[in-house]
Structures are given as structure tokens and as C-alpha cells.
Amino acid sequence: TNVADLTPPEVVQRYKALADIERGFRVLKSEIEITPVYHRLPARIRAHALVCFLALIVYRVMGQRLRLANSDLSPERALAELRKIQRHRVRINKAEPISGISTINDSQADVMQALNIRKPTQNTQLSLL
Template sequence: NNLWMIEKAFRISKTDLKIRPIYHRLRERIEAHICISFVSYLIFKEFERALKDSNTNISVNQAVKQINKMHEVYFQYSNGNNQRILLKNNSTQELIMEVVNNSF
């Protein structure tokens, strides 16, 4: 059973996270690559858990597709003031934001 979970983790890292082999020579870069890959997987699994716990029928892949369609406009005025405006989300995106806000 543990072997199956490890194989699933590798499959997620290759497909959903699009992590590819990077050939590093320096130890620090190898460790950094492994760390980034692990943290990416951890965030993916925590997001998956949060969606499941919220009893939504949204998969993590569907959620990521919806998140990629969300946009924010950032204005920087000449007087030094800044303004951020989140463009209107659809109902699925609002539900995803609610899950994220309640879980993290």
C-alpha cells in the first residue's frame, strides 16, 4: 500500500505539478530543487484535502484551472498610491476562495 502511495506522489509531481528532472551539479542547487518539489507537492495535497473536507465536488485540478482564470489589476499612480482590484469571480471561483480562506 505504501508503494502505491509513493508511485501516486511521483505521478502527481510529473503530471499535475509538471516537475521535471533538472540536472544540477552543486549540492545546494540539488537540495533546493528537492525542497521546492516537496513543498509544491505538500501544497497540492493540502489543497486537495481542504477541497475534500469542504464537501465540494471540485477536484484539485478543476480548482487550479479556475484559479488560473482569476485576475487582479494593480494600479500604481504617479502620486505614489497603489490600488489592487480583483476582477469579478464566477461562483466556482468564489467557492474555491471560501475554501482557501477557511482552511489556510
């Protein structure tokens, strides 16, 4: 470090914080698949940074909840399971539309329980937080 007034434990703590930040950027680029977007206006740059930051928070919270539930799933695999759940709405001719939700399988139910998400019903939306 070039900061002369830090104690050795402070240097180690800052180094670990830097490693966490770098890991976060790797997650954004690989697992979350955020690609570079070139903005010109400062407000758009800030908005893009906010979206990236929120995505990383959701990813980290998911990972934390999965670990606390002793699940061996990664956030990516958990999301892949949840993506299979579909809400559909069908209208035949002029009849009233019929709505439905995919049947939740055991694996999806386990993910929902680990993430503390209620199973969707006809009148609810999925929510992670």
C-alpha cells in the same frame, strides 16, 4: 521483500507506503508538471527536491480540503478557477495609480470557501495555507 524479520502486516504497510510515494511522483510529473532539472551542486539538488516536496504537500492539502468540503473539483480544476482572478494596477498619465481585483464569481468563491481562503481585497494577497 528481502527483509526477513518483518511480519506480514508490516510488509503490507510498507508496500502501501511505497504505493503512496509512487503516486506522489506521478502527481509531481503529471498534475504539477515538474520536469527533470539537472543540478550539479548538492545544495541545488536539495533545493529542487524541497520545491518538489512543497508542491506535492500543497497539492495534497488542497485535495484534502476539497474532499472535506464535498467538492467534486480536483486541485487542478480549483487552481484553474483561482488563476482567473487578477490583480491589476493602472496609471494614466501622471495620475495616482488605480488598483483593482477581478470580480470573484460563484465558482471561485466556492473554491475559496472549500480551501478556507479569504476573498482577496485591495490590500491582501491570496494564501492557501
